[in-house]
Amino acid sequence: MQSFRTELENPIVEKEIIELERKIREYQEGKIAEEKFRSLRLARGVYGQRQPGVQMVRIKLPFGKVTFKQLLRIADISDEYASHNLHLTTRQDIQIHYVSLDRTPELWAKLAQDDITLREACGNTVRNVTASPNAGIDPEEPFDVSPYAHALFSYFLRNPICQEMGRKFKVAFSSSERDTAFSYVHDLGLIPKIRVVEGQEERGFKVMLGGGLGAQPMIAYVVHDFLPENQLIPYAESVIRVFDRYGERNNRNKARFKFLIQKMGLEEVLRLIDEERIANKTKSFAIDWDAVPQPAPPVVLQVAEEPIDQFRYEIWKKTNVYSQKQVGFHSVYVKVPTGDLPTVNARKLIDGIQQHIADEIRITQNQGLLLKFVREQSLPHVFNVLDRLGLAAPGFDSVADVTTCPGTDTCNLGISNSTEMARVLEQLIYDEYADLVFNRELKIKISGCMNSCGQHGLAHIGFHGSSLKASGKVVPAAQVMLGGGTLGDGLGRAADRVVKVPSKRVTDVLRYILDDYAAHGMEGELFHDYYDRQTKDYFYRLLKPLADLTTLTDDEFVDWGHEETFHTAIGVGECAGVVIDLVATLLLEAKEKLDWANASYQAGAYADAIYHAYSVFISAAKALLLDKGINSSSHHGILKDFDAHFVETGELAIAGGFGERVLQINKHDPSEVFARQYLAAAIDFYEATKAKREVKDTVNV
CATH class of the missing domain: 3.30.413.10 (Sulfite Reductase Hemoprotein, domain 1)
Structure with a gap:
């Protein structure tokens, strides 16, 4: 792997990639516990998926911004390392699937060449902004x-x-x-x-x-x-x-x-x-207003006339094209079905429109794309390019634009298939309620489980994967959620759980709701107002017949998009961290953080040095507490428990108490003087805990 390391210009990223490669090797050799390694790889965007032996890699794109070159690089990476597909997420990331763990450092290095990172895309961190x-x-x-x-x-x-x-x-x-x-x-x-x-x-x-x-x-x-x-x-x-x-x-x-x-x-x-x-490291932080400059509009001197389906073009233009605040330019929203963009289509898209849009694409929260700075004369050409790729469906962000997570396609936590359900519901809207492509005040969102990666909790009409039991078998089911959504200016509503129905009946659920809304809604009444007026109980009674399990047919024991009888197979989720409960591992971790603290101090990064030193206190204290069988549930709990079980009992002498010493961190500015004092105290504490552990090990031998 030496060849790709030398190509990187950022020494910090290069060091991280080399470290990831080393940690993977140590994990495979049994030198790193599974729990610790999981936490490490998640913080580097590597996430275990439903299928054993392969990983999902999440590529972190701040506020969804991606250039032509970056999108093409990600497509190349997906072709070489993954499944020739780009999955756009509700957090404006791109995910690729079926990646071998061994190849993730090499993959990351190639992405880094175009300033793309995996760092902190998963795990217990600040996720994508x-x-x-x-x-x-x-x-x-x-x-x-x-x-x-x-x-x-x-x-x-x-x-x-x-x-x-x-x-x-x-x-x-x-x-x-x-x-x-x-x-x-x-x-x-x-x-x-x-x-x-x-x-x-x-x-x-x-x-x-x-x-x-x-x-x-x-x-x-x-x-x-x-x-x-x-x-x-x-x-x-x-x-x-x-x-x-x-x-x-x-x-x-x-x-x-x-x-x-x-x-x-x-x-x-x-x-x-x-x-x-x-x-805090800083008490006031000046934002550089020019840090994210607007991309240059394309220079379109002449656009050749092309044959166009005028009827479909006009509908698309009304639902997917909007005027920008920059006079004379339009933004084009691209509806990407289930957020999945095959790499071959990504390349064709860039090739077809790059002379007609600015070199900055944004991924949207409903798994689509936003193209910027499109001139009026380029709109027919952009439409034709999208149409040839199956990306010109009207109704972006309308009731016909269903948001969905990957569900049981790849996710460990998925209970039922959300992607095929989304496709079926979208087609139902186009076939039976075509006028609703103009309605952007009504949203449908689906998650494969209750965790809301498909944002069902903020939908007017939401579904999440579940299951029911009938006739001694398990039936794929959907929990129906109603009444959620945005009110504006920081206010919103969480959807109510109304009723659970077999998954194959979600089409009837949607028909019942839309037909009732059309029949009984007042002129101009928004769905939120309609839902509140009718009440949750009204909708429960409306949909309750669809929850009747005595009328199940054989096909309802089979999930959407499947041929085999349904069964639940839920794995262990990885979005949250795990409790590291190995004393030796925690002490090694404390030593590693001590090294980071010293390095930060030498570099003049005093705030970072102080926080690394704080982490030394926490890791070392937790190690000794776990050695006594005490598993504290928070850092604050560790401080209290350590005082109670070590300081107050006289087992370790710490003047003023352990909590008081550690919490000096939020009583001082992060100056060089305080950093030196705090780091020295952390070193002393680490040495004391290590010595105590070594004495116990000697006695036990």
């Missing part, structure tokens, strides 16, 4: 949020404070009050605002905190109506520090930030966030 795909061209935006999303992505990438949290942390920037990035279901959601102070305009953000989907969706709290732009990064850092210290680490089902707020109360969490600010 998402944003409204039309940020920068949105006629309603106060300002372009892209540079802010880029700054936050860059600041937390490889940042010591968020490498091994209890769970993932998600951030979204919406371009306007329409909230098209769904700020209200994120750990940290942001909507741009401008205020005028003494005649001067100031940029800032409305801040939403503690939202999330999953099996227990929660709507975020509005915690700031206006946070000045220079406080965005410091505030986010304080939030993440609190999550890292107090977040649950044992029970993955309670380990998201929303549950921390639920447990401690919003007021206490906000107090802790404020308390943490002194330790």
